[in-house]
Amino acid sequence: MLGPGDDAAIIRAPDGRVVVSTDLLLEGRHFRRDWSTGYDVGRKAAAQNLADVAAMGATPTSLVVGLGLPADLPLSWLDALTDGFADECATVGASVAGGDVTRCDLVVIGVTAMGDLGGRAPVLRSGARPGHVVAVAGRLGYAAAGWALLEAGVPVDDGPLLEAVAGHRAPCPPYAMGPVAAELGASAMLDVSDGLLQDLGHVAEASGVRVELDPEAFPVAEPVAAAAKELGADPLEWVLAGGEDHALAAVFPPDVRLPAGWHVVGRVAEGEGVLVYGREIGHRGWDHFG
Amino acid sequence: MLGPGDDAAIIRAPDGRVVVSTDLLLEGRHFRRDWSTGYDVGRKAAAQNLADVAAMGATPTSLVVGLGLPADLPLSWLDALTDGFADECATVGASVAGGDVTRCDLVVIGVTAMGDLGGRAPVLRSGARPGHVVAVAGRLGYAAAGWALLEAGVPVDDGPLLEAVAGHRAPCPPYAMGPVAAELGASAMLDVSDGLLQDLGHVAEASGVRVELDPEAFPVAEPVAAAAKELGADPLEWVLAGGEDHALAAVFPPDVRLPAGWHVVGRVAEGEGVLVYGREIGHRGWDHFG
Numbered sequence: 405m406l407g408p409g410d411d412a413a414i415i416r417a418p419d420g421r422v423v424v425s426t427d428l429l430l431e432g433r434h435f436r437r438d439w440s441t442g443y444d445v446g447r448k449a450a451a452q453n454l455a456d457v458a459a460m461g462a463t464p465t466s467l468v469v470g471l472g473l474p475a476d477l478p479l480s481w482l483d484a485l486t487d488g489f490a491d492e493c494a495t496v497g498a499s500v501a502g503g504d505v506t507r508c509d510l511v512v513i514g515v516t517a518m519g520d521l522g523g524r525a526p527v528l529r530s531g532a533r534p535g536h537v538v539a540v541a542g543r544l545g546y547a548a549a550g551w552a553l554l555e556a557g558v559p560v561d562d563g564p565l566l567e568a569v570a571g572h573r574a575p576c577p578p579y580a581m582g583p584v585a586a587e588l589g590a591s592a593m594l595d596v597s598d599g600l601l602q603d604l605g606h607v608a609e610a611s612g613v614r615v616e617l618d619p620e621a622f623p624v625a626e627p628v629a630a631a632a633k634e635l636g637a638d639p640l641e642w643v644l645a646g647g648e649d650h651a652l653a654a655v656f657p658p659d660v661r662l663p664a665g666w667h668v669v670g671r672v673a674e675g676e677g678v679l680v681y682g683r684e685i686g687h688r689g690w691d692h693f694g
Numbered sequence: 695m696l697g698p699g700d701d702a703a704i705i706r707a708p709d710g711r712v713v714v715s716t717d718l719l720l721e722g723r724h725f726r727r728d729w730s731t732g733y734d735v736g737r738k739a740a741a742q743n744l745a746d747v748a749a750m751g752a753t754p755t756s757l758v759v760g761l762g763l764p765a766d767l768p769l770s771w772l773d774a775l776t777d778g779f780a781d782e783c784a785t786v787g788a789s790v791a792g793g794d795v796t797r798c799d800l801v802v803i804g805v806t807a808m809g810d811l812g813g814r815a816p817v818l819r820s821g822a823r824p825g826h827v828v829a830v831a832g833r834l835g836y837a838a839a840g841w842a843l844l845e846a847g848v849p850v851d852d853g854p855l856l857e858a859v860a861g862h863r864a865p866c867p868p869y870a871m872g873p874v875a876a877e878l879g880a881s882a883m884l885d886v887s888d889g890l891l892q893d894l895g896h897v898a899e900a901s902g903v904r905v906e907l908d909p910e911a912f913p914v915a916e917p918v919a920a921a922a923k924e925l926g927a928d929p930l931e932w933v934l935a936g937g938e939d940h941a942l943a944a945v946f947p948p949d950v951r952l953p954a955g956w957h958v959v960g961r962v963a964e965g966e967g968v969l970v971y972g973r974e975i976g977h978r979g980w981d982h983f984g
Contacts, residue, residue, distance in 0.1 A: 409900075410818050411819075411883075411884050412713045412715035412807075414712070417712045421705065423702045423704055424705055424806070426806055427760055428762050430762055430798050470717055471718065472718050472720055504718055508720050508802075514760050514804025516806040521704075529699075529700055593701075594700075594701050
């Protein structure tokens with residue numbers, strides 16, 4: 405409604421509530437300028453916050469950005485960053501409403517995303533109940549596979565390996581599936597930022613339940629499989645424990661008919677923690693997979 | 695409505711619009727840990743964003759915070775920072791709704807404040823018209839005077855000098871005056887973050903008018919006068935050009951009766967720029983004062 409240029413921006417909130425997510429991204433820790441372009445970093449910074457909003461069942465509407473920029477940063481890098489923000493927002497109908505720029509020795513990006521629930525109840529992490537099913541939408545394992553390829557210094561020019569690397573540079577979250585899941589009555593949802601096992605551990609803890617996953621139920625995408633073959637790695641490790649793809653993981657009552665795009669990968673039981681085929685993996689992330 | 699712990703927070707937006715302001719504060723640039731406590735930094739970081747929201751005529755409701763923290767930061771500093779955020783929010787009835795923490799070599803604070811317009815039209819920078827009056831509410835010159843005392847190494851133990859230094863460490867914005875000015879029909883408003891002359895230059899530019907100030911009309915507060923005496927400085931320079939006090943400067947139609955707390959300091963004329971007693975100071979900040 406009012407973009408950059410005044411003391412503050414004004415965004416629409418027709419629902420009367422606003423969903424808000426914020427993140428800080430730091431050069432060296434969350435991205436490297438030699439591995440990612442400014443455009444990729446902009447897309448990734450936007451995506452991880454827009455995905456948080458979608459994971460509540462909301463439609464992202466706006467982004468505000470605080471930038472810390474080194475004096476010697478090429479202006480072209482900043483232009484590309486800005487384009488990345490705008491393009492990622494455009495994929496979901498959102499826009500950049502405002503921002504703030506200051507000098508810093510490294511690139512620092514503070515992103516706050518907002519979204520509208522459209523009258524729906526928000527989908528929290530705490531609503532999973534025994535008997536419910538666990539489903540995922542979006543990519544799993546791409547970012548971890550791409551990162552492993554970059555770290556190993558594998559030459560990646562095209563084909564599925566490049567697709568994995570592209571997945572590391574900028575994710576492709578299934579934003580629209582957030583509101584869809586909310587409409588379908590999802591009982592819990594989050595976006596997969598730290599790895600599916602770790603993130604579902606948050607659902608298990610918040611809901612007071614155990615999440616059981618069937619490793620056979622996970623489709624392994626070609627880029628992930630190709631990277632695993634190249635590096636002699638286990639692709640399922642990336643799928644289950646890799647982060648930063650910002651897939652959505654949701655829990656639904658058993659009678660819900662899931663539309664295309666959602667894959668059932670497990671179920672909710674009494675107990676605690678996350679189990680894969682009866683083996684406890686633990687709340688706090690990837691242990692190992694037998 | 696929903697605080698930290700899920701993918702995103704949910705805040706009330708009864709008006710159907712949300713005012714949003716974001717800033718990035720960096721250690722060394724915006725604050726020094728040897729000059730300010732964690733508590734002061736938290737109050738200041740919150741205040742500068744809450745003031746931006748108030749300057750639109752809105753009531754601040756919520757804050758989300760992204761923190762980059764060094765591994766060796768004392769936990770007590772973080773506790774104090776958090777208390778500072780909470781206390782500053784409490785002065786205006788707002789609350790901290792969520793956040794994000796990551797490791798960083800220096801303390802980085804990304805703050806996003808949100809507020810509600812309560813059905814009022816937002817007060818922009820562009821509505822000032824010739825014949826309108828210019829008024830200020832809140833402190834002017836404290837932060838600049840306090841900074842000058844600290845930089846000069848003047849021992850400051852109590853009394854008005856300490857009050858000036860406290861004004862540098864954490865401002866005291868007149869939040870409630872933002873919605874009051876909006877209700878009274880203010881035609882332009884902003885918070886004084888970079889210095890009154892520079893900030894009113896933004897109003898002059900956005901409104902296509904000239905702002906004329908009467909230097910005799912500015913009350914010089916005792917802490918500012920005392921610091922000027924101590925350092926042999928001109929207190930009016932701090933009042934007119936000092937930033938970071940986050941006073942509110944507003945423009946009103948001439949028939950508006952201003953309540954206590956607002957001081958008329960000038961008027962709007964045809965033309966451009968900011969003039970003090972007929973002398974052009976320029977849009978972009980303090981030049982010097984004759």
